[in-house]
Amino acid sequence: MDRLDVMRLFTRIVERQSFTLAAQDLEWPRSTATQVIQDLEKRLGVRLLQRTTRHVKATLDGEAYYRRCIAILGDVEDAEAAFSDAKPRGLLRIDVHGTLTRHFVLPALPAFLARYPDLQLHIGEGDRLVDLVSEGIDCVLRVGDLQDSAMVGRRVALLEEVTCASPAYIARHGNPESIDDLTEHVSIGFVSSASGMTLPLEFTVNGNVRHVALPSTLTVTSAETYVAAAKLGLGLIQVPRYHVQADLAAGTLVSVLPDFPPSPTPVSLLYPHSRQLSPRVRVFIDWVTQELASSQKNV
Known part of the structure; x- marks a missing residue:
């Protein structure tokens, strides 16, 4: 199996703290995910994950390997995105402010998905504080002044x-x-x-x-x-x-x-410090910024 795919699986397991949820995110059989990680630990000669009945947690070696994997995967995505014909792909999981999204984002969403046909988008809705890493969310769209040192924020609009x-x-x-x-x-x-x-x-x-x-x-x-x-x-x-x-x-x-x-009230997109900004998140942020800017001109 491709080592990058193994890294993607491992980082997802660490973030979701679950073999089952990580396998579901990546559309892998649960049994395959378990075997792949066992083979990885055997090849590296270290224990990467601590398994309990409730969740999965990285060992000290696992945390170090996770950080290296995140950096490598980010570099690979950046390298591929440098070519003009490279297209963002994969599942993008976002959590949004519902009213704002229904007014500004959803009407233009068909055009966005047509522009990036290799993207799949999952939209969760709420104003609650979410743990992006453990819940497997790539970014959140929020209204108001937000202060969270665990996330990187980009202001995308100011609402009158x-x-x-x-x-x-x-x-x-x-x-x-x-x-x-x-x-x-x-x-x-x-x-x-x-x-x-x-x-x-x-x-x-x-x-x-x-x-x-x-x-x-x-x-x-x-x-x-x-x-x-x-x-x-x-x-x-x-x-x-x-x-x-x-x-x-x-x-x-x-x-x-x-x-x-x-x-005026700020609108921001936030994503974890621990992740580099992937091409799929980058194009979504750029698109949302443009949509909110153009839509507000008609308000």
Whole structure:
């Protein structure tokens, strides 16, 4: 068997901490994966993996071999990608922010897959913090300021934010003309999946960002529920403009305090420090960056 294929299998087992999951990712029989690693350990004369009933973990020799394999596989992919006719191939596993992806990414996805027919794409959806290495994910698309030393991040967009409410809410509470007018208002609280805390509203005043924590009778964790609750008149919300553009145009939501907008929200793609940026991840990042840039011009 090709030694590069053996390295790919070994690194996947280390990352997934499972023979079964690694074999599934690479579409290998489980029994074949086991035999290949046994032959590898015999050839090298060292124990690479510690096997328990719950998971698989690299030994000290296994960790050293893993780092060498990652570097070698990255160099091979870079060398092949240097040729103009080399095409990204294989399975690309991403985890994404669902609302953003459905609005900007999915409509253009058929053209992306047609351009790279040797790619297979698996999309997981969520805002939770994921362990990219152990879960076998190549990169994640996330909204907001993210700080994770275990990942490399590339900012791919800045989303314009807007404060809004329903006409019924404005009829009851009035339309504020300044930040000080918010004392008689309520918000729908959005709970951060990262911190578990309810996020305050944010306004830009004379170039400075000001945070305002309003009382909330409702807190949510879903962006879709957040907008739906605002349309029912339950409070003020702050969301990316693209998410409510149709509602603003239809009048089911109205902009509030447009002269004091929230600061724009960054969108980032992140991938592990331990991996070199493979051609398939690189083309996906470049494509997403371009799609978000061009799509926002129409928002």
